[in-house]
Amino acid sequence: MKLTTMTIAAVMAASPVMADLVFPSLSYRTGPYAANGIPFADGYEDYFTLLNERDGGIGGVPARVIECETGYNTEKGVECYEATKGEGALIYQPLSTGITYQLIPKVTADGIPMHTMGYGRTSAKNGEVFSNVFNYPANYWDGASHAINHIQSLGDISGKKIALVYHNSAYGKEPIRTLEELSKKHDFELMLVPVDHPGQEQKSQWLQIRREKPDNVIMYGWGVMNQVAIQEAANIRYPMENFIGIWWSGSENDVLPAGDKANGYKALTFHNVGDDYPIFDDLRKYVVDAGKAAGAGDQVGTALYNRGMYAAMLAAEATKTAQSIHGVSDITPAMMRDGMEALEITEAKMAEIGLPGFGPEFKVSCENHGGNGLGAVAQWDASASEWKLITGFEGSDQEVVQKLIEEDSAAFAAESGIEAGCS
Amino acid sequence: MFYREAGDFSTTYPQDSQTFPIKFDRYRYYVVLAVAFGIIPFIINDYWANAVMVPFLIYAIAAIGLNILTGYCGQVSLGTGAFMAVGAYSCYKLMTAFPEISMLIHIPLAGLVTAAVVTLFGLPSLRIKGFYLAVATLAAQFFLVWLFNKVPWFYNYSASGQISAPERSVFGIIITGPNTEAWAKYLICLVFVTICAIIARNLTRGSVGRRWMAIRDMDIAAEIIGVNPMSAKLTAFMVSGFFVGISGALFFAVYLGAAEVGESFGIDKSFLVLFMIIIGGLGSIFGSFAGAAFMVLLPVFLKNVLVGGLGWPTDLAAHLQLVIVGGLIVAFLIVEPHGLAQLWRLAKEKLRLWPFPH
Numbered sequence: 160m161k162l163t164t165m166t167i168a169a170v171m172a173a174s175p176v177m178a179d180l181v182f183p184s185l186s187y188r189t190g191p192y193a194a195n196g197i198p199f200a201d202g203y204e205d206y207f208t209l210l211n212e213r214d215g216g217i218g219g220v221p222a223r224v225i226e227c228e229t230g231y232n233t234e235k236g237v238e239c240y241e242a243t244k245g246e247g248a249l250i251y252q253p254l255s256t257g258i259t260y261q262l263i264p265k266v267t268a269d270g271i272p273m274h275t276m277g278y279g280r281t282s283a284k285n286g287e288v289f290s291n292v293f294n295y296p297a298n299y300w301d302g303a304s305h306a307i308n309h310i311q312s313l314g315d316i317s318g319k320k321i322a323l324v325y326h327n328s329a330y331g332k333e334p335i336r337t338l339e340e341l342s343k344k345h346d347f348e349l350m351l352v353p354v355d356h357p358g359q360e361q362k363s364q365w366l367q368i369r370r371e372k373p374d375n376v377i378m379y380g381w382g383v384m385n386q387v388a389i390q391e392a393a394n395i396r397y398p399m400e401n402f403i404g405i406w407w408s409g410s411e412n413d414v415l416p417a418g419d420k421a422n423g424y425k426a427l428t429f430h431n432v433g434d435d436y437p438i439f440d441d442l443r444k445y446v447v448d449a450g451k452a453a454g455a456g457d458q459v460g461t462a463l464y465n466r467g468m469y470a471a472m473l474a475a476e477a478t479k480t481a482q483s484i485h486g487v488s489d490i491t492p493a494m495m496r497d498g499m500e501a502l503e504i505t506e507a508k509m510a511e512i513g514l515p516g517f518g519p520e521f522k523v524s525c526e527n528h529g530g531n532g533l534g535a536v537a538q539w540d541a542s543a544s545e546w547k548l549i550t551g552f553e554g555s556d557q558e559v560v561q562k563l564i565e566e567d568s569a570a571f572a573a574e575s576g577i578e579a580g581c582s
Numbered sequence: 583m584f585y586r587e588a589g590d591f592s593t594t595y596p597q598d599s600q601t602f603p604i605k606f607d608r609y610r611y612y613v614v615l616a617v618a619f620g621i622i623p624f625i626i627n628d629y630w631a632n633a634v635m636v637p638f639l640i641y642a643i644a645a646i647g648l649n650i651l652t653g654y655c656g657q658v659s660l661g662t663g664a665f666m667a668v669g670a671y672s673c674y675k676l677m678t679a680f681p682e683i684s685m686l687i688h689i690p691l692a693g694l695v696t697a698a699v700v701t702l703f704g705l706p707s708l709r710i711k712g713f714y715l716a717v718a719t720l721a722a723q724f725f726l727v728w729l730f731n732k733v734p735w736f737y738n739y740s741a742s743g744q745i746s747a748p749e750r751s752v753f754g755i756i757i758t759g760p761n762t763e764a765w766a767k768y769l770i771c772l773v774f775v776t777i778c779a780i781i782a783r784n785l786t787r788g789s790v791g792r793r794w795m796a797i798r799d800m801d802i803a804a805e806i807i808g809v810n811p812m813s814a815k816l817t818a819f820m821v822s823g824f825f826v827g828i829s830g831a832l833f834f835a836v837y838l839g840a841a842e843v844g845e846s847f848g849i850d851k852s853f854l855v856l857f858m859i860i861i862g863g864l865g866s867i868f869g870s871f872a873g874a875a876f877m878v879l880l881p882v883f884l885k886n887v888l889v890g891g892l893g894w895p896t897d898l899a900a901h902l903q904l905v906i907v908g909g910l911i912v913a914f915l916i917v918e919p920h921g922l923a924q925l926w927r928l929a930k931e932k933l934r935l936w937p938f939p940h
Contacts, residue, residue: 186896188895188896188897188900189897189900189901193897197897226895226896227889227896228885228889228896228897228899228900230900232845233838233841233842233845233846234637234838234846237632237633237838238632238633238882241628241629241632241633242629242633244628245628245629256742257744257842257845260742260744260746260840260842261838261839261840264746264759264760264839264840265760265839267760268760268761280742327731327844328743328842328844328845329742329743329744329842332741332742332743333741333742335741336741353731355844356844356845356848454897567741574746574748575748575749575759576749
């Protein structure tokens, strides 16, 4: 009798069937994109560690992060997806547009939601077509529009020549159509300068820029490409204040190698910068000082760490929403999807989390999986080694963006035989 | 004891010239086919299909294709990745332009298109050899990738420059797109692998293959004994292109579902397939399979052991994996330059004498 009880107790203690919420982290800590992949992955994991340590999980259920190395490679990304989806994965955030394109049909077939925050397929904003894909709070086309708006706010844009330096992949090609529409609308000349993966060699591209002298350069770069581009821009003495990167080209790791010469470089962002928020005290107390930080623990407060944490925060909030909708704490991926579709981020909520004013307020609905598309411009201050917001969070040209989203999502629906509509 | 020629008498010419003259080999071959067709489809799940079996089978076709060119005919090619892209893009164009025609026709057609393109890039081989030919095929690699990126017609003017496979079915079974069952994916690849391997095996045993090998061993001598170098080299490029094209079409349509030329068919892919045939064994169909299995399975295996089993950090495991795979390649080249196929050959030699070696 005693033995039986002991056995049962032992089995109970050892058995892993305890309810948990699984958040796979398809990260990349190796390869040419590691410099950007590491801070994001650290931030993502640390936030869930904080919730587990401080609050005992989300709604009383501990969160479990399964990390899987993709190396920004689509084949490995698919392998990671297949390897982790059986564990009850609630949400995928691959941090790669290439992997996103692979996973959109797969997650839709498997009924698992995917959140591509500020990347991925832009037209996924149309939730009537992309039922399981979310890209709130902003997308690539918003970014292109923000950059043009910012240039416009500094002076008349018509007749100017604007170069787009982009990663020659699905990611970098995303904004081209928007910029073409905008160039027609505002009458500026668009010059396309592709950079092939991984982007370590950009001499010819910057020679071209030096020769053609565009008034502004917009960059859609990632990984090692960012550092090289900023260094090359400094080498040809391109005025940094005319050089604007998308939010993926705006981390500390991108500008630091160029030193003082990177001073004045601008990058877009859809959330705030810096570590002057109450949540960082908790993060230091419960995670970093307790020795539970992911990776080396040296990235806290950097732009991409914050973004990873913000992504985790949105996932956790969606989990809470799902728990309250369905009245269960151990939710399924389908419930998670409902939670994401009903997600509402308010100032009060962010203040409660410890991130007051960190990101925009938005509300997700079936028609709009993409939020409001607000963005701001940050500028690098090399002497203080920090990013500073130089504008407020402003909207994008929805007239252009929304039309393109409808066009592209309708094309996707026709191509893959999806009946658009909200259930 | 079991593995021997003794007692196995051929009474007709077809029996004498069959692929596996030794009875044990023949039965082993039937057992492998029976397991592959009769058992695995019933037990395979998504993970095994997508992470292990489907890439293994598809890379095996590519390795057979490259092995014909490099292993049998001695023409070094560094353009395999781009030639796979030709297969993928022609399959994409065909399947979107003629949706009503079966994929079983589109995939071989994609192979034929690739064969034509590869033959075109094989023309310089009539004048140049060795390293210089390698550089010419390297140019093909970069040119084709650039072409598929540059000309929007190839990707149907999609905004992202990606191609994605729409849903297609064969005999009512979906074989492309996200709703494909694991077993359907596996079986369609298996069918193509089996057919390709049988064709390749028989071509290399016949007069065509002997001409290729004559060219490989010494082209001037081959020409003197009456082998036409032009037809021999170009047929090798053509046949190789056909197989590589089929593998590219399957790689895109069945395995990935969506592809981007620079990432999926870059220079690393060319090297990966080249490593497969070097490790597997140049000039051996079995070697193509062994090499593909080695290069596909080892990373997955190491990852599962290091991260899943030992709980190591993912970045450490990923770096260590590069070290181990690289080290094994070097070790293989030193210890067994003829690859896994040679180990297999040696094992068979030993088996013939077992248990009474003298």
